Amino acid sequence: MTFSPDSPAQTTSSAITFRTVDLRGQRLSLAALRAAVPRAQHQTMADAEQKVTDIIHAVRSSGYAALSEYARTFDGVDQQHPRVPAAALRSALENLDPAVRAALEESISRARRFADGQRPQNIDVVLGDGATVSQNWVPVGRVGLYVPGGLAVYPSSVIMNVVPAQAAGVASIALASPPQKDFEGLPHPTILAAAALLGIDEVYAIGGAQAIAAFAYGIPSSGQDEALDPVDVVTGPGNIFVATAKRLVKGVVGIDSEAGTTEIAILADAGANPGLIAADLISQAEHDPRAASVLITDSEALAAAVRDELDVQAAATKHRDRVREALSGPQSGVVLVDDLDQGIAACDAYAAEHLEIMTAEAPRVAARIRNAGAIFVGEYSPVSLGDYCAGSNHVLPTSGTAAFSSGLNVTTFLRAIQVINYSKSALEQVSRHIVSLSRAEDLPAHGDAVTARFPAGE
Template sequence: MTISSENSASPAATAAVDFRTVDLRGQSLTLAGLRAAVPRAQGQTVADAEAKVQDIISAVRQGGFEALGELARRFDGVAQDHPLVPREALASALEELDPSVRGALEESISRARRFADGQRPRNIEVQLGDGAVVAQNWVPVARVGLYVPGGLAVYPSSVIMNVVPALAAGVQSIALASPPQKEFGGLPHPTILAAAALLGITEVYAIGGAQAIAAFAYGVPATEAGPALEPVDVVTGPGNIFVATAKRLVKGVVGIDSEAGTTEIAILADSTAQPRLVAADLISQAEHDPKAASVLITDSKELAAAVRAELDRQAAATRHSARVREALSGPQSGVVLVDNLEQGIAACDAYAAEHLEIMTQDAPGIAARIRNAGAIFVGDYSPVSLGDYCAGSNHVLPTSGTAAFSSGLNVTTFLRAIQVVNYTRDALAEVSGHIVSLSGAEDLPAHGDAVTVRFS
């Protein structure tokens, strides 16, 4: 594996994007080797964040709303007696929302609802013999806590992505949390509040980061300042490394969607790809955060060079240029050069990107062969930005390679499959001998006795 920087030595080089190269050509790597070779963030990891997050969780469990107030002062610079957002603030935010933004949110909600409604799995009933019936019923969880991040950007789209599938699943109790903003009097951003109001969500809290996840998981008792925050059954939503770590630490106390941390995009492209489109899409995700990951996987050195030139040009012109340059120049970003698309597909599966774009000849055919990705975007006219806002798909997706074993947020995140067994006397009698035999083989004779007692 060769890692290098391919910036020129011109006077402008110091201003150029340091988009590094990982050269896998001529190598036959195992899955473990590929996973080690592809770009990943260095420095702070989930393990590094665990101690800090555990302290926050403990503080919330012990100190309740008082601890949440102290954390709001420390991290958000706001003072609050109780984090529950007044309903009047929700109504006011919706009333004052820019009509064009409201129209965009309504279109996004409409498409997300249609897709979510189509995701709901059907109940099944299987007859295994006369009087022997086993069914599986999908039942929504009772209560969910949805997290919408703040920080460097505003994410009303994440309100939609969290709320719509929960509603489609039939969840009856929905609470939403988003960081308090000093600029807005300690409330979440008004566009976040407006999106919640548009979806009929009235239980909204001005709580950010790991402390929001802790409050959802364990609940917070009522005080003189306000009502209790009741614990939830499932916590969902994206966030930074501290939010992702908190979700990992409370998993088992509550269900979680996935460890959706800092965003990442990978693009598998060949010589037919348009460099300006590839660069624009890499920049679109780098815009999120200085730690965002943007990775190009290609078998064309010429395309890589053209994309690098486009990154320099487009990054200089974009509004958040400094943030974009930092993300593109980080160890988590770069070009991965491969011998051919076969090796490229293997590299994609090893990377297991949150967002994976396919810009190749026969993009649908290549996309069908990918096994590990949070979401796959096929061809020139399916950019990640489409999925972020108006595709109908969900943008809360697994990151940091966890797409190899977990899924993006969807209706089943909020459902449980309950199996129902209904046998008659004759149906039980038909298998009673097998049950007795197996219980004896496992040295659990009382299991068999629980069957034979019904016929003695």
């Protein structure tokens, strides 16, 4: 689940235009496939970069004053200090709907079990008598977690960010979410309740790119205002400005990925249920007018049936205007393929954030997929399950970046530190090789540093 939370609400009553990309009868290269599959044609990071650069500069130079000004400009709230009082966290949890609390607790339990199982083991490799090389996994010291606001409320994102960080053993965790005018300038109370439920007490009412900048560079203390210490890693989904800010601070801090607007692809054959496919496409389209919903199939009859279902189901859903716009956009549509093999190739070219497999022998088909943020196998594993209670993480790579990056997980918050421990005799065994390689690279002092440990005659 990824988001474009600051998009304005849309109001349109136009019919859905779920376009078709017909790849049948074509032998396309990977580059051609990537160009052919539906993609959004909206604001790029290059368009947002100057605005975000200005925001980062203002936060670095003016600190809390800049954050207050952005809260007034972007969120419509007057803010003295962004730190959420402990009393507000306690109150939010105390007043949380019991049904929502039970759902959050179940989601936390499942996410924690999966995260605990992800932690890699330290290893010691003995390469000879007295020669040991180890790899130790060590958590980063401090992380900043971003939870978006805007068109919807995302307490589930609090869980998805916090749980793997806790499982990794991170000692210091800070969380930021946009201030809400309707809640006296604080983040939504359900966000605060989820943080309190997880034991997170350092929460800030900061939104957008300015939150990423504050985490990356920190905010010094000003008068009676306490400092916001910089973090080592920033994670969490957001809109184009959040994604751009993460790209610009990468290197100052680590990031999870440049997650953008949510997307779903469904690979389906003639035997799939068109009603379920339509429901799942709509479930992601309701996030944002720029959300992407793509069906990949070799069945024209299924595609036609899904179109009919989309018209019926979209008309009945709460956010029908938002859904219609998302489904009618250039980022959504049907991709017609010759057969399953071409369908799998199209899936790998698209590299979906969420990929559902609704085919015969779905587990076997899923095993052939190489590029996806998360794969949902069979008609009883919808993306909504992963969004909330599967135990998996819904902070996933988008816009084709699943071809080279992973979803949020425990290793996001860990570093692999190599430890080299050689005895004198173990070093002596490889000393001549070190000298030979140092001379080959014209770095003789490297070899000298070894031979100095073995003076002639000793």
